[in-house]
Amino acid sequence: MRNVSVTGLGMTRFGKHESSLKSLALAACREALLDAGRPKVDAIYVGNFLGGQLAGQEIMGSILARELGLGSIPAAKTEGACASGGIAFRQAYQMVAAGIYNTVLVVGVEKMTHAPTSLVTQAINSAMDNDSNEGVSGLTFPGFFGVVANRYMYEYGAGKEHLAMVALKNREYAMNNPKAQFRKETTLEEIMQAHPVTAPLGLFHCSPITDGAAAVVITAGDQGIKVIASGQASGPPLMQDIPDLLSIGAIRESARQAYERAGLGPDDIDVVELHDCFAMTEILAIEDLGFFEKGSGWKAIENGLTKHGGKVPVNTSGGLLSRGHPIGATGVSQIVQIVSQLRGTSVNQVERARIGLAQNLGGTGAYSIVHIFEGKGM
Template structure:
């Protein structure tokens, strides 16, 4: 396995953009990434696209060459990867191994989703397709309901409180308020988080991520640049909650994390900054436990103590996370990496953390059936 480095990054703002289409969003991110890397489209040897369900959201299929061609990338393999909300992370996982194995010198990964072209009800229906159709979506269980069940069980098993869930939202909204590319740059109070519009018990609207448009891109290469991809691992588990022995942890994340830590030769306690998949507030708490940052059941008190704030022991979701930065599904996994690179370069502005030499991203698909864990290191 050869060393793999980050050559360039690029992102659009995340938000609701009625006048933008999927192609224009992707091209903006790709162009920004190539400019950042100081190369042109001709330098790309393979193009990997992370996208969950562009065909349903936009009625456009065959998306990888559709996007690549619009960005001036032609004549190279162009492939779309779908792994629900982990589509971007999965595309990056395969790109990393393609470069590390010597197959290519430079691979461009783009994640994109255009979601706001559909009604909220239709978006919920499309997203439900990432769950189990037979036992969940066919009986009306959308993802807010599924993660609400997970939250209730976590509360039952460990004593996790609504205030601890709300602490995740308050922290991530504050971080997003400092992020000029975030969808919802709005500071909220604990009282607002607890008393927001009910969605699915125990969730209010402030426990749930956003329906967003956006794109992100990252170019990786075999050149030994300043930020290395120390590890990238992907794992899977049962799609349906009914097929699991527990719903308060995700085996896919635990397996992917174990592999990634072994590849990088580090322990969880060495990580200095992280972007994790907070599609719902409970998902961030479970990620803290599955990644080994704290013991099972301890993430609620840990987050409530301020340990994961910008100035805390381990800053988590300094971008604002999916909760407030936004969650254009296919773009999320790639955007997490871009945000970590900004931290590692010292370019995160008002949300810059003190030390960011070892960073981790966790990108989750569905209700935990896919998980991608990536570790970045500054030599």
Template sequence: MTNQTRVGEQPQVYPSVAGVGMTAFTKNDERSLLELLTVAADRALKDASTPSENIDSLHVGNAAAEAFNSRSGFGNALAAQIGITNADTKRIENTSASGASAFLDAVDAIRAGRSDAALVVGGEKMSDADTATSTEIISRITHDAEYAQGITLPSFAGLATDRYLREYEADREDLAQIAVKNHANAAQNPYAQFENEVTVEDVLESPIVAAPLRLFDCCPTSDGAAAAVITSGGDGVQVAACESAVGTHAVADRSDPLMIESVRQAGKSAYTAAKVTPGDLDVACIHDAFSILEWLETEELGLAERGEAWRLTTDGTTARNGNLPINPGGGLKARGHPLGATGVSQIVELVWQLRGDAPNNRAVDSADIGLAINVAGFGNNTVCTILQGDAL
């Protein structure tokens, strides 16, 4: 693994995910953020059969509690709430990739021998803020120059979508099929925010957000939390790789607006660390905050040639019963996107799929290797994780 080379020659330690748990993602959960984090943590600990006193480190992923909820210190508060003492406890912030970054921090703690049992919890309660405040929080993720010009993440997604549809053979109806697919998957997921299926017509008739993107092409704001227990070896789904890369911060400075270098580099590093190729993957959770990102990231990860990812959607390859299911839990688009929870919820979904026990009997067929990609901003930073069901 690449992390072993960073700290010198050490015996390889392959962490495993011993248990997972999450809350349902909703538009407006009546519980506080601390309560959501606690529920997810308790479920993961129970799933792992691990008492809280056995946890050596607690890693909390959260993007903006100070802005959304007017408080901080959730790592310490959560430790006290679930009875963790004498453990390393910290909060990790990396905008919309905060959850996966917290997972990476926990994996590194296991790899380095600082922890034998780590608890990762990611969460966000976005409904505590009004629409104007939420919009401002998310807008500040962009580069300062872009923010000053009023450019938003939906703006970038709309421009990228327009460029992709003009440059390649896909059309607007093809793009709408991503939302159709992910809503259909979410409708079978009891933890997803959206329970309704949609049609291509529904997508194309929804309000314009950033032309040609419409409302059903965009993820919602959400409340929710997800958690995972990671241990040093033993039974459970193995963490074959967890790697991060930063990209060019200002989108205008990128050589190609359809290329997301952080996704490409994080994926390349993860493949190398896990000793697998894109063709080895059985299932993937892709960061589809906007529908176009599912295609762009699929191509950056080598799962499709440049300008060809759309064909995997239209021919059924990425459907839940296809050869490479993508976002079988509904993705950010339909499962929901509580910023700090999303990266951990992707891990939860992969673990369920690799164990074959996804709730509602919705496991994909014969999945042994899964990939999750969690992106900060519009590709400013990316964390890529590869999990393997069989022992490494």
């Protein structure tokens, strides 16, 4: 396997856009190609989940190859629900590492805000196994993570305030990020008193409906921020099949693979972007990624260990909760943030960050993808 590095980054503002799915993707791609010095591109991978259902638009790979003037290069879309972007990046990374392509453009994109909320909820539920009774019985993703949060609080003694602390931290990071969807200052009290969605999760504990795109260029060699490991695992798509509601097996397994391949462990990681689709999910993820013992994540949050100056700053972009969650774009936008941190040019820069980790989840744990990156620690 050859060395692979990220040499170009591009990203639209996340939030509400009038632009089409295609326009959003193009904007992010153009910025990434410019940032990479306009290299010759050998292939495109597009991470997208709801283009067909919400925007009536598929074949994004071919459309982008054409519009960007990249010629007849191979292109494809990958889908794995909210992990679609991470999966796209992984394909591209593996192809470059294997010597099949030298330079690949990866873009994640989603357009959601134009559609009625009921339609968006229905479309998102296509990330369940709908041959089962769970979706048709009314289970939704907020419902699932609401159940998990209640169980977590019961088992480990955490309180609603710990969920609120996650949301507040991510909002405080987002306030410095001009690309984030939500940048308004808030308080712990406002978060705790906000409209409930699925108790104990309220409005600030749930990632929003968002439009946006993020793109990266990856290339053989060491001239950028190195990709040093990729891990991917699948897990049960049904709640009834999950052996332990308080641990996401796919996160643990994808992290195990990535740490093993990188020859590193959780203590080596300087900065993390992880999949906080709900505040509860961030607490599970910091445990399942190995940063804190199982059941102790809420204490780590209480003690500020996931902020600057703590053990490991988490979601310095604002996370899905406040940066926003344009589903297919999320996995790529996490990588944009981690690479920016390792370049030393990020919002909420972590000083001398050298090793970064990005973790992208699909469904309630149907997919998890972990990538580890290495910079020079500037």
